[in-house]
Amino acid sequence: MDIRCKRNIFLATCIILIFLLLSWRLRGSNVNLLPQSQRIHLDNSTPPHPPPTTSTSTSTTTTTTQNTTRTLILAKLSEEITLWADELAESDPTFSLAIYTVDIDDPSTNPNLTSLPNFKNYNYTVPANKGHEAMVYLTYIIDHYDDPNLSDISIFMHSHLRTWHNNDFLDSSSATMVSRLRSSHVLKTGYMNLRCHHQPGCPNHIHPRLSDKDDDLKIPESAIIGDSWTELFPERKRLPEVLSQPCCGQFALSKATILSIPREKYIFYRDWLLQTDLEDRLSGRVWEYTWQYIFAGREVFCPDEYECYCQGYGVCFESKAQYERWFEMRREVGRLEREVQNLEDDGEGDGEKQEEGKQSIPEDERERKKIELQQRIEKLRDQMDREKELAVTGGRDGKGW
Template sequence: MQYPRRVLWISISTSILLFLVTSMFYIVSVRSGPILLSTKTDPVPQKPGASGPPDISTEPPSQNPSPWLERNATRTLVIAQLQAEDTSWVNTLVQEDPYLSSAIYVVDNTSAPLTVLVNKGHEVMVYLTYIIDHYHVLSDVSIFMHAHQITWHNNDFLGSDSAQMVRHLKSKYVLQNGYMNMRCHLQPGCPDHIHPYVGKDSDDILNVPEAGVIGIAWGQLFPHDPVPSVLSQPCCGQFAVSADRMRRVPQQHYVDYRNWLLATKLDDRLSGRIWEYVWQWLFTGESEFCPVETICYCEGYGICFEPSEYQLYFQIRDEARKLEAEVQELQPNEAEPTTQERIADLKRKINDLHGRMNKIQSKAMDVPR
């Protein structure tokens, strides 16, 4: 009498198990993963505490998707830092973005988790060290930047803020192009900036000291390539590169470049400035790399201006700055009634100009993309 009861329990248990498996399969099959960017490399290991890998659907798409819409691009923010500099903004970014990791090299602390052999060449030693050490496990996009968050050489329309530049940076643009200078404004550095030479005289030498040594350095770094007649790209040693583009250069070459940096008798300032106008050659093969500013902003950061309004913005800004300078000149005598009136009038004009600038900027930030 026990045998039929056992068969009944087995049948009931099997039915329940099949129902649970079928339900789980249905739930998984209807989940939709994020729209993600295609890349040619595997994702870097996830940060501790991450909830799991991206949920990439295996269902065939209804249409042929763009090759750039398969998975999110992983990114690493590589920072060259002095121990006294504050990089908390980097930690905030990493906490906000599950696809972003960081590699902060403290160049003047040999006990830091990430550091360099010698603090030499400013950020160049950090950048080369990172590429050498991570050559086979690079993120899809690597972003190379300085430690300070707010600085004049960042982009005006992102508050001169490094964190905002990283937040707005379009990985797709970097992946499609391979290399992007993080600064959109051409000056200083573009166009027609440095004219390398190996002689004793140069028209550049007073304003561009590296012009006097870059010709010789070029022959040491790139012995098989003739010295270009001109080297140009926007300053100041901050850029994003795809893993594919970095791996087009053999790893040993990066080791050789770092060995050159270790051995050169040039001081930090000169060796660092030389590389500031060499990166674009290394990653693009172009001696002059001066993109149109509005294209850099729109395609690289999603901030899209009408060309005429972009120029108008800077005309208005120049006018506002002239008036601000006049206010500063008048302030020592502002106790005088006529001076007070003039200062009040100037401030009204300045506020009006700032309002016009804000209107142009807000419009660019709101353009559908």
């Protein structure tokens, strides 16, 4: 082989090697050109507690809001009436009930329950009446964790039809809250606190690291939350700085969220409730500000009120500013009503003031002021009613603004 031929072969070989080397380097650099969400990370560190809950279903079948199954889990005493829940279940084939009567050991031996036509909804019990609703919630999850028919959404609530800690724009009605609850939002978020209003509970509620006597007086559970937290989450090396979420222990979970935590963990939590020496009211209140950490992985969970109403219930004001103005009007109505009451009290005390030589407002002037105030109140109430009605119907197009 002559020298020229050998030179050509050598040059061709070099060109091929250079091409292969450049190709390899370009492929390596392209990995870093991918979006952050598409890059592969070899990270063996322990994920934060709890694991993410963004999936909407653990099965291969896609869950839609049309075929979503829901179960309402209620904690009640024997004297409390829950017909409102029965009526909801009767009208919806995808909706089921699990009503726990915590002060009856065996529902099947209680004639007041067995005589009910829908006794199957009431045939549930707890190992002990401790920890208020927390015992019911944990017991339901433990008993149904491996049930293939575990609903796509589980709704955990108290038994009252109406109570102060329900949502104002839904007439403080549990039935309305359940019927308006948007399944798509629960499936998307995994955990939803059913109360939209921040007070009480947000945004800066309990301080486990501090010993604050003012906190202890106003929030009894703050005195014991630190020790309780350490017992419940021994893997945590430090106490949270703040624990906050809207009160009062009512929330909805997706099936995926429930199953993202091992069943043994729920048993551990319930065992803590069964064994703690804390008073019932305190052990239950500990859980009121713990659920958001277990199911959302957040110590402070205070979603925007306006978005909670619109995304969670389809109650959509035109804007957040309009939502806030509505409450400004309500505060103004309250102030004006107090003025009216003061005028009425002033009129009733005319005789005493005359005896004491004090000046009172003339009756005709007092009546004129009352009429003026009442007209202002009526005007504000009319505007509030119009805006509320439009928001509750979902905005101008029926689906939100």
